[in-house]
Amino acid sequence: MSYVGVVLISHSPKVAEGIQDMIRQVIKDVPIEAAGGTDENEIGTSIDKIQQAINRANEGQGAVVFYDIGSAKMNAEMAVEMSQAEDVKVMEAPLVEGSYVAAVESGMDKDKESVAAAVEKEFG
Amino acid sequence: MALTVQDVVAWIDKSNETIQTNKDYLTTLDQAIGDGDHGINVARGFQEAAAKIADGNYTSSADVLKDTAMTLMSKIGGASGPLFGTAFLKLSTAVKGNDPVDYATFTTGLKEAVNGIKQRGKAIEGEKTLVDVWSPMADFFSRQADFDGEKIAEEAKNAMEQTKTMTATKGRAAYFKERSDGHIDPGSASSCYIFKALADVIGGKS
Numbered sequence: 001m002s003y004v005g006v007v008l009i010s011h012s013p014k015v016a017e018g019i020q021d022m023i024r025q026v027i028k029d030v031p032i033e034a035a036g037g038t039d040e041n042e043i044g045t046s047i048d049k050i051q052q053a054i055n056r057a058n059e060g061q062g063a064v065v066f067y068d069i070g071s072a073k074m075n076a077e078m079a080v081e082m083s084q085a086e087d088v089k090v091m092e093a094p095l096v097e098g099s100y101v102a103a104v105e106s107g108m109d110k111d112k113e114s115v116a117a118a119v120e121k122e123f124g
Numbered sequence: 125m126a127l128t129v130q131d132v133v134a135w136i137d138k139s140n141e142t143i144q145t146n147k148d149y150l151t152t153l154d155q156a157i158g159d160g161d162h163g164i165n166v167a168r169g170f171q172e173a174a175a176k177i178a179d180g181n182y183t184s185s186a187d188v189l190k191d192t193a194m195t196l197m198s199k200i201g202g203a204s205g206p207l208f209g210t211a212f213l214k215l216s217t218a219v220k221g222n223d224p225v226d227y228a229t230f231t232t233g234l235k236e237a238v239n240g241i242k243q244r245g246k247a248i249e250g251e252k253t254l255v256d257v258w259s260p261m262a263d264f265f266s267r268q269a270d271f272d273g274e275k276i277a278e279e280a281k282n283a284m285e286q287t288k289t290m291t292a293t294k295g296r297a298a299y300f301k302e303r304s305d306g307h308i309d310p311g312s313a314s315s316c317y318i319f320k321a322l323a324d325v326i327g328g329k330s
Contacts, residue, residue: 043161044201070159070296071203074244078197078206 004106004115005031005057006099009050009067009076013037019096027103033057045072050079054088062087062112064119066099089116093123125271126224131325132185133177136192138321140174143167143314153310157297161202162310169200169208185225189216203245203295204311207254208318210244211237227270234262245294252290252297252304254311257283261319273327280319287312 006023010016016036023032035053038044050065057063065088067076076090089112091098098119105115127135143150143166151163173195182188189212197209218233219225225233238258247253249260260283261276268275287309295311297304 038201039198042201043159044165046198046201047206048198071201071205074203074206077244078209 001029001109002059002061003030004061004102004110004112005033005054005059005063006102006106007050007053007057007063007065008032008034008036008095008099009045009053009065009072010034010036010095011043011045011068011070011072013041015068015095019099022096023100023103027107030103030106031057031059031063032099032103045075047075047079047082050075051083054079054083054085058085058088061106062089064088064099064102064106064112064115065090066093066095066102068095087112091116091119093119098123125326125329126226127185127230127271127325128224129182129185129188131329132188132225133182134325134328135322136170136177136188137174138324139318140170142317142321143170146313146317150310150314153308153313156307157292157300157304158310159202159296162204162314165200165202166204166208166314169196169205172199183223184220185223186216186220189213189219192216204254204314207241207245207311210240211258214240227265227268230271231262231265234258234265238262247294250290251294252287252292252309252312253294254309254315256287256290256309257312257315257319260286271326273323273325273330276326277320277323280316280323284308284312284316 008016008019013036016034020032020034033053033056035049039046067073080088105118147163147167154160154162173192176195193209193212214236215233218236222229247255264279292298292304
């Protein structure tokens with residue numbers, strides 16, 4: 001059994017990992033992958049890190065990607081384009097709340113479209 | 125005049141050199157209306173790009189520009205990474221198979237670069253972003269008939285200065301709204317250095 005993955009992109013590794021911890025307290029089986037900070041773990045975002053997180057999170061059911069501010073969105077979009085994965089979606093929703101909703105929906109065995117729709121309904 | 129592979133390598137080297145020299149100034153600009161990391165980010169990106177192309181024995185300008193693009197994208201770590209990366213990638217595609225790069229080809233490449241930046245950043249002219257240097261520069265190249273180092277440097281500086289009067293509506297500076305008035309946009313400043321470096325390479329040839 002595999003689930004729709006959730007990717008957390010933040011300028012700060014601590015923020016991304018912190019949200020991962022929050023979700024993990026409730027949702028155990030859904031892949032939640034953090035891509036926080038630059039390659040050197042400084043403040044920023046990294047296309048490579050994001051791509052790796054997407055690959056880990058996508059276990060065959062696709063993944064939804066959440067980001068914080070500034071470069072995170074552009075780097076998220078580029079990472080998705082470069083990995084040429086069709087079943088990965090960059091979401092327009094608050095990072096913490098959006099990813100939490102997505103993880104809960106995914107844990108209920110929803111497919112990627114349904115997970116994305118639930119997030120969009122809540123925050124769109 | 126046309127740009128040889130060596131010229132393009134020299135352009136990236138010179139861009140790196142100028143950005144390293146002005147790293148602190150770029151950071152100061154970004155501290156005023158952003159998150160203060162622009163100087164550090166672009167300096168790291170161009171340092172890595174210059175190091176990357178120094179290792180290669182290039183026979184095509186497109187390859188130099190492509191390696192520059194990929195390095196900037198993965199190493200800058202801020203919004204200018206994907207934007208500068210996209211610009212150099214579009215340039216690379218446009219000049220592919222056209223060595224040495226003639227003026228018309230380079231001009232087409234610049235136009236493509238501007239379109240790429242605008243699409244990637246979802247920005248247009250007048251929003252106090254690096255579009256406000258790249259776009260007027262592409263227009264300027266379209267109006268001219270050949271590479272002219274002095275004019276390129278002058279035009280880029282003017283475009284950069286113009287951003288002072290703009291209110292940011294895109295990018296991190298947009299959070300500052302009217303408080304961004306009167307400040308030069310950091311991304312426009314580093315873009316200006318990239319064109320200044322090009323101007324120096326051209327100036328050295330004539």
